Amino acid sequence: MTELLFRDDAYQTAAECQIIGHTPEGGLIVDRSIFYATGGGQPGDSGVLDWGGGRMPIATALKVEGGVALVPAEPLPMPPIGAPAQQLIDWGRRHRHMRIHTALHLLSVVIPLPVTGGQIAAEKGRLDFDMPEPPGDVAALEEALNTLIERDLAVSEEWITDAELEANPGLVKTMSVHPPMGQGKVRLVRISDGPTLIDLQPCGGTHVRRTGEIGRIEIGKIEKKGRQNRRVSISLV
Template sequence: MTEALFIADAYLREAAGRVMGHTAEGGIVLDASIFYATSGGQPGDAGRLDWDGGGIDIATTVKGQGGDIVLVPAEPSRLPEIGTRVTQSLVWDRRHRLMRVHTALHLLSVVIPLPVTGGQIAVDKGRLDFDMEHAPDDKDGLEVQLNALIARDLPVTADWITQGALDARPELIKTMSVKPPRGQSHIRLVRIGEGAEFVDLQPCGGTHVGWTSEIGRVRIGKIEKKGRQNRRVYLHLEDA
């Protein structure tokens, strides 16, 4: 099982690692990874591995068996042998944009306090699907509320909760389509704000910025009807 270094520190851009295995498809498994694997609507990270005598570009990252994180090379190439010590580095600007969008989507679920039926994250935009019969009357007002939350420069931190405690607080789970993994002793919660400034707490294994001001200004884009009681709301980074 790969140690997910990004859980403790989403700002790690470079770290050492050791090759623990290869997949049949040509992927690389490390003992510890700064690369986030595709899940929860967030794309896997891209970057590079370097070692004594070689190197390889990583196109994306996916989940493997038994908790492994699999780095997928950009093209077929000689893989580092098992046991090789490597230096792993991220395409940081891409990762940081994904972090900004992901945190902004958590705040979108605050200004639209309805059950979430789906979501997707990209480097310049994201979207959430809501269990919403009618489109919002005041999209511009929602955008003003969202940017006001971002400008408050709220801290984004992580807590942990047991599965039993989470079962006793079902209101924390906003997503109807993606449930927190069961069978784990503890589930990670992402908190935005503290004390009187608290605004959100929900289960999430993704990467986030440390302060909401890092998101920058955002724009709420089109709102699409997706089924009888489903509305898809798009969010865009203003500097994209």
């Protein structure tokens, strides 16, 4: 299986790897990856793969049987299995994903309702909530969100067992997507102010180390999606 370097250090932008397989669709399976693989509403990273005189732009990364596959942005000669290579991610795009992702966790604090879906992009993101009635004061929600961001809260991770998560179902805010289980442990992302817990929920994505990195966030339109669902969009200012 691919070693998930992005999980150990979301700020790592370059790493050596080895090609350990090719997918039928033309992807390159690597033994270790700094490229985040698409999942949980977060897009896969883009960047470049260098090897033995060759260079290939990478459009995204996907989870496949055997690990993580890097998807070339254009059809080019592929490095052979066993070839050593160097990975370089598009850091600017990754960091914007991290800022939006952490901001969405804080949005779920400001709007403490069950989450029915979500999506992350490089400049914006959204959460869908089980929200029968629209919020009365969007400006107040936006100010509350930015107040949390400006507190420069610490963002960290911890791990619990599958059994511990099953015993604490309230940790899971999403109604439609459940955290991956079956490997014995689940990663939690914690946002805190010293001993004061602000948010704690299962998540496999990449995040900033402190909320101050997010910068100011703007809440956009709130759309009705179905009988009780409402979509709240945010964007980087």
